[in-house]
Amino acid sequence: MSDWDKLMTGVFGGSTLGSALHKSGQVLVNLGLIHHKNEWLPYWKDWLEWMSIGGWRRFGLYVWDQGPGMPGDWAGRFAPAFELIFHFNKQKRKPNKIVPCEGAGEVSHDRNAGGIRQVDGDVGGWTHAGQPIQDFKIPDSVIRIMRQKGSIGDGIDHPAVFPVALPQHFIEAFTDEDDICYEPFSGSGTSLIAAEQAGRKMYAMELAPEYCDVALERFRRKYPDVEIIHSQSGQSLDDLIKSRN
Ligand SMILES: C[S@@+](CC[C@H](N)C(=O)[O-])C[C@H]1O[C@@H](n2cnc3c(N)ncnc32)[C@H](O)[C@@H]1O
Structure with missing residues (x-):
């Protein structure tokens, strides 16, 4: 087992995920890319397997868009500007609608207008036809939040x-x-x-x-x-x- 696997299985094992977390608890883990010998590493592979054996489903995978990449020489790659968020659960929990909708209150689709194309190729009607756009919606799977800029305070720091x-x-x-x-x-x-x-x-x-x-x-x-x-x-x-x- 690698040191990283030991760390993750230690921190996420036993009393944390095992017993303390409520059954409807959602586990969200942010991980960035690591490169070694000219390849990015799927270093989370064994740990994901370990989570799965413990009953933690690989429920969602999100991208944290950190804003424009930093200037610099990135060894032949584009400048890194995202990290991943792994979402595990045993039971799903509907996310709260926390993102304000553009055009809230407007009725944008009439009952007869076509909607999104279905699996079978048919264009179905809009589910919410005739209803006003909701005030808030469920967040996107791409989370667009600028990386931390500047210090957290005089004399206090963390890398x-x-x-x-x-x-x-x-x-x-x-x-x-x-x-x-x-x-x-x-x-x-x-x-x-x-x-x-x-x-x-x-x-x-x-x-x-x-x-x-x-x-x-x-x-x-x-x-x-x-x-x-x-x-x-x-x-x-x-x-x-x-x-x-
Ligand atoms: C990536 S940093 C998290 C930074 C944090 N998100 C912030 O905004 O300051 C990871 C932290 O986990 C701590 N850490 C490493 N192994 C740990 C363990 N086994 N138990 C608790 N904390 C640990 C490290 O000391 C480090 O401060």
């Missing part, structure tokens, strides 16, 4: 910061207000901020203590009124929560 809008997009699409989300690779705490902005609760995990400090400081600066509590050495999260109630 791979995402834009807050990216996790917020998925949180708002796949959870409701009382749901609890989980981010196993918290880094600088982008998903924690996204969850706060979306009005959701989130648990987050980060391996490197220095990035935990960055995430806490970043969160504190953005939400100075939110109380940050520290556990005693050796105190479990459960005990900490009980001690607060």
Whole structure:
């Protein structure tokens, strides 16, 4: 097993996906391309198989369009400008309609106009013929959100910061207000901020203590009124929560 597979099966195994996640939970994993010896690597292959054995269906695959590629010499390839988002589940959950529709309220298709061509070649009628365009729609499978630009704050940093809008997009699409989300690779705490902005609760995990400090400081600066509590050495999260109630 490669180190990467060990990391992923460790983080996504047992108590995380196995028991803590609600059966309707949706798992969204962002992965970028890696090249080695002049080829891009399907490094996720064995891990996908492992997920499938655990009952996690390869339900969706999305493209994160990060905006225009950066200038530079990309070793003979076009400038990278996208990453992938793998969507797993055991049970499907209808995404929330969170994207405003252009022309909301207008009636654009009359009952007799042709619609989209069907599998058998026939042009069927519009399903929503005669009805006004809805206010919000389900997000696209291409997510167009500009990559993080600039620093996250004076004196705090992380090498791979995402834009807050990216996790917020998925949180708002796949959870409701009382749901609890989980981010196993918290880094600088982008998903924690996204969850706060979306009005959701989130648990987050980060391996490197220095990035935990960055995430806490970043969160504190953005939400100075939110109380940050520290556990005693050796105190479990459960005990900490009980001690607060
Ligand atoms: C790609 S970064 C995530 C960055 C984050 N999206 C942000 O905007 O700051 C991945 C993070 O996962 C952490 N990490 C690596 N292995 C981990 C593990 N086994 N458990 C928890 N965190 C881990 C790394 O220290 C790193 O900060």
